[in-house]
Amino acid sequence: KMTFGVILILVVVMSVVFVIQYTWFRREMIERLGLSSTPLSDVIKGSLRHAMATRDLDEINHIVANVSKQHGVIKVFVVDKQGVIRISPDAADVGRRLTLEDATCQICHEVQAENRNKTVIFTVADGQRVFRNVNPIANEPACYGCHGSRDKILGVLISDFSMSEVDARLASTFREMLLSLAITVLVTVATISLTMNRLVIGRLERFVRATKLLGTGRLDQEVRPEGSDEIGEL
Numbered sequence: 001k002m003t004f005g006v007i008l009i010l011v012v013v014m015s016v017v018f019v020i021q022y023t024w025f026r027r028e029m030i031e032r033l034g035l036s037s038t039p040l041s042d043v044i045k046g047s048l049r050h051a052m053a054t055r056d057l058d059e060i061n062h063i064v065a066n067v068s069k070q071h072g073v074i075k076v077f078v079v080d081k082q083g084v085i086r087i088s089p090d091a092a093d094v095g096r097r098l099t100l101e102d103a104t105c106q107i108c109h110e111v112q113a114e115n116r117n118k119t120v121i122f123t124v125a126d127g128q129r130v131f132r133n134v135n136p137i138a139n140e141p142a143c144y145g146c147h148g149s150r151d152k153i154l155g156v157l158i159s160d161f162s163m164s165e166v167d168a169r170l171a172s173t174f175r176e177m178l179l180s181l182a183i184t185v186l187v188t189v190a191t192i193s194l195t196m197n198r199l200v201i202g203r204l205e206r207f208v209r210a211t212k213l214l215g216t217g218r219l220d221q222e223v224r225p226e227g228s229d230e231i232g233e234l
Contacts, residue, residue, distance in 0.1 A: 003192050010188055014181050025173055029166050033131055034119045040067075041135040041159045044076060048087075048157065053142055065089040067159075074130060074160040078137070081153055121163065129163035203231050 044067055051059040067076045068089040077088035083098040083105075098105055120132050135157040139147055147154055203226060210221040225232045 002196065003189060006192055007185060007189060010185055011181075014184060018177050018181055022170075022174060022177060026170055029169060030121070030131075033161065033163075033166060034133070037131065037133045037159060037161055038118065038135070041133050041157055044159070045135055045137060045157050048078065048137070049140075049142075052146075060087055061089075072162050072165065074162055076157070076159045078155055078157050080155040081151060086155065129167060131161040131163050131166075133159040133161070135159070199229075200231060207234065 044063065047063050048060055051057075051063065064076050064078070064087050067073060075089060077085055077090075077093065079085050079098055083100070085093045085096050085098065088094050118134050120134070121129060122132065123129050137154045137157055139149070139151050139154045141149075143154060207223050210223045213221045
């Protein structure tokens with residue numbers, strides 16, 4: 001009973017600690033992915049700004065195509081303020097309009113603009129999880145020659161990254177934490193069982209056996225006291 005009670009308490013406490021640690025680790029991994037993806041998006045945006053200033057469309061397409069081939073990058077593309085894809089490594093996507101009703105758009109646009117994050121995680125139709133970085137392209141004085149000065153935002157640079165490595169690391173960490181929980185419980189149970197058997201149960205069993213023999217008239221039975229604790233005093 002005591003072992004079962006200790007196991008129950010241990011499992012509950014360690015499960016709470018497990019959930020807290022796993023949640024913290026997951027948030028840390030996602031924050032790291034966000035911190036690493038934002039500078040990359042800024043570099044891409046800077047390169048695009050230079051290419052746009054020189055009106056070198058080939059360079060723009062070359063930059064987007066090369067970045068989209070990098071490990072962990074699914075796709076990088078640019079949409080204008082109307083939601084039309086203007087630059088994409090996939091020629092079939094150019095000219096396609098992303099409506100606000102699109103599931104990937106609703107993830108951000110279902111909340112107020114001031115509460116929107118620049119990053120979001122969602123799952124596509126094939127089950128793949130995607131980490132999306134949304135980086136607005138501001139209308140700067142150097143852009144006024146082509147775009148005018150009326151609009152504050154010219155478009156949005158969208159970078160999609162695969163969550164496969166992060167998910168694999170989280171799954172591995174989850175298994176490691178479960179294994180450590182199981183090992184801790186087993187070691188604790190073994191320790192408690194050995195300690196209880198040696199210090200309490202074994203000594204009480206000898207006492208009970210001698211008492212039963214005394215009850216049958218075997219008055220020569222003796223239980224030598226062991227230690228000065230409660231069992232020894234009994």
